[in-house]
Amino acid sequence: MHKRSPINCIVPPHVLRNIATHGTDAQKNLAIETIKGSAQMRGQRQALAEFSVAAFRVAVGGKERVIYDAKHGSSLPGTVVRKEGEAPTADVAVNEAYDGSGYTYDLYNDIYQRNSIDGNGMRLDSTVHYRVGYDNAFWDGEQMVYGDGDENLPESERLFNRFTIALDVIGHELTHGVTQYEAKLTYSQQPGALNESMSDVFGSLVKQHHLQQTAADADWLIGQGLLTQNVKGVALRSMKAPGTAYDDPVLGKDPQPAHMKDYVNTLNDNGGVHINSGIPNHAFYIIATELGGYAWEKAGQIWYVTLKDKLAANSKFQDCANLTYQTAADLFGVGSLEQQAVQKGWAEVGITVGGTTPPPDTGGGCLEALLRLVGAAPAKQ
Amino acid sequence: MQIERIKFERTGGFAGIRIATDLKLDDLPDEQAHTISELLDDLDFGELPEQMMNDANMPDQFTYTITVETKKWEHTVITGDVSAPEKMQELLQLLNRLARTQKKQ
Numbered sequence: 001m002h003k004r005s006p007i008n009c010i011v012p013p014h015v016l017r018n019i020a021t022h023g024t025d026a027q028k029n030l031a032i033e034t035i036k037g038s039a040q041m042r043g044q045r046q047a048l049a050e051f052s053v054a055a056f057r058v059a060v061g062g063k064e065r066v067i068y069d070a071k072h073g074s075s076l077p078g079t080v081v082r083k084e085g086e087a088p089t090a091d092v093a094v095n096e097a098y099d100g101s102g103y104t105y106d107l108y109n110d111i112y113q114r115n116s117i118d119g120n121g122m123r124l125d126s127t128v129h130y131r132v133g134y135d136n137a138f139w140d141g142e143q144m145v146y147g148d149g150d151e152n153l154p155e156s157e158r159l160f161n162r163f164t165i166a167l168d169v170i171g172h173e174l175t176h177g178v179t180q181y182e183a184k185l186t187y188s189q190q191p192g193a194l195n196e197s198m199s200d201v202f203g204s205l206v207k208q209h210h211l212q213q214t215a216a217d218a219d220w221l222i223g224q225g226l227l228t229q230n231v232k233g234v235a236l237r238s239m240k241a242p243g244t245a246y247d248d249p250v251l252g253k254d255p256q257p258a259h260m261k262d263y264v265n266t267l268n269d270n271g272g273v274h275i276n277s278g279i280p281n282h283a284f285y286i287i288a289t290e291l292g293g294y295a296w297e298k299a300g301q302i303w304y305v306t307l308k309d310k311l312a313a314n315s316k317f318q319d320c321a322n323l324t325y326q327t328a329a330d331l332f333g334v335g336s337l338e339q340q341a342v343q344k345g346w347a348e349v350g351i352t353v354g355g356t357t358p359p360p361d362t363g364g365g366c367l368e369a370l371l372r373l374v375g376a377a378p379a380k381q
Numbered sequence: 382m383q384i385e386r387i388k389f390e391r392t393g394g395f396a397g398i399r400i401a402t403d404l405k406l407d408d409l410p411d412e413q414a415h416t417i418s419e420l421l422d423d424l425d426f427g428e429l430p431e432q433m434m435n436d437a438n439m440p441d442q443f444t445y446t447i448t449v450e451t452k453k454w455e456h457t458v459i460t461g462d463v464s465a466p467e468k469m470q471e472l473l474q475l476l477n478r479l480a481r482t483q484k485k486q
Binding site for chain 2: 075137139140152163176187252268273274275
């Protein structure tokens with residue numbers, strides 16, 4: 001075969017990234033020169049691939065999961081109940097946490113060439129059966145924590161099932177970890193709502209990727225299966241139609257806006273981080289459905305690169321819109337269908353990007369974007 | 382210490398659903414009022430620091446705001462899940478349930 005392969009087919013990006021981030025200066029330069037020098041690339045690729053794969057194995061681990069049981073207490077992490085490679089247990093929450101963190105690892109690793117939460121093989125720890133009657137799941141900065149919902153109440157009063165039941169909830173929590181290592185979005189007001197939205201976006205993508213659903217087939221719900229039959233609702237949030245996930249006498253109505261004109265100013269919930277996330281969530285949904293196919297491929301790639309390389313701790317919605325618009329140009333070209341879709345998605349939630357003139361050509365296109373993706377070139381901004 | 386009133390609010394969490402209740406202990410069944418008073422005494426509630434949230438970097442945690450009134454003082458404590466002492470778990474659980482029941486009515 002003499003087909004000219006795109007650069008990322010010759011040396012896997014995770015390998016390049018590994019060299020670029022963990023190699024000596026000489027190795028970094030070699031990695032960068034290898035990518036740059038397309039004429040020399042063919043000759044060097046085998047040697048480069050061999051040394052870098054070896055370095056990769058030594059430097060970092062792969063998928064490593066540990067599940068703990070808090071036994072309804074509040075101390076973390078609890079007792080180890082299942083480790084990587086061990087057979088399923090009789091406890092469904094343990095197995096869901098194990099499988100779900102594995103599917104999340106797979107999306108990041110297989111699609112975005114990211115080795116775990118920190119990009120460096122960090123072990124994925126999860127604790128299940130946290131406290132009694134705990135209607136929640138959270139990321140504590142180091143691990144995931146899941147409650148069992150209303151297991152302590154009579155069945156007729158239960159509103160929530162166990163939080164491991166929804167794969168997107170697991171992907172959501174792990175993505176908080178990714179954000180913590182990358183954009184470090186402050187958990188308050190608009191940066192906090194972006195932090196939440198990133199978790200919903202990649203949580204949903206974990207589920208879509210696992211089920212191999214296209215954007216058109218996906219339900220775009222967050223927490224589907226989490227609410228019991230006592231609740232009038234289908235999930236906790238809807239990216240497709242924010243504000244419609246539930247409307248119930250006890251829980252109230254889903255308060256999420258889908259447009260800037262309905263932005264909720266509140267002191268609660270760190271300034272409404274779980275409420276206003278509906279706006280960027282919906283923008284992502286529109287972009288993904290506009291582009292069609294698997295949402296993790298194009299829309300997801302734009303979002304991932306933006307989260308990894310462009311967003312800052314204090315970024316607001318407008319910044320995120322501008323940066324995803326820029327990333328779309330870097331990855332797919334100025335004025336590409338992808339960039340147009342990004343513009344349209346944000347416009348529909350009330351955020352204008354790009355104006356009427358195309359942004360300046362940043363040059364480099366795919367090659368430069370790949371270099372940035374692997375960390376071998378400075379981030380834009 | 383004679384507790385007269387307790388206000389409770391839970392915000393945030395994965396679902397972002399706020400629940401709250403405002404209870405006059407005289408209006409509660411004796412046994413429940415007694416339990417709440419005991420749990421608060423046991424915690425030495427009036428002496429707890431006002432701000433117990435020391436874990437800003439824990440997305441999706443609940444935030445609990447509890448205000449207790451006696452004849453002599455009023456005291457508010459704000460805490461998260463991980464920063465709440467083990468001794469407070471039973472109180473939080475009870476108040477959660479009361480807040481939810483009240484919302485239903």
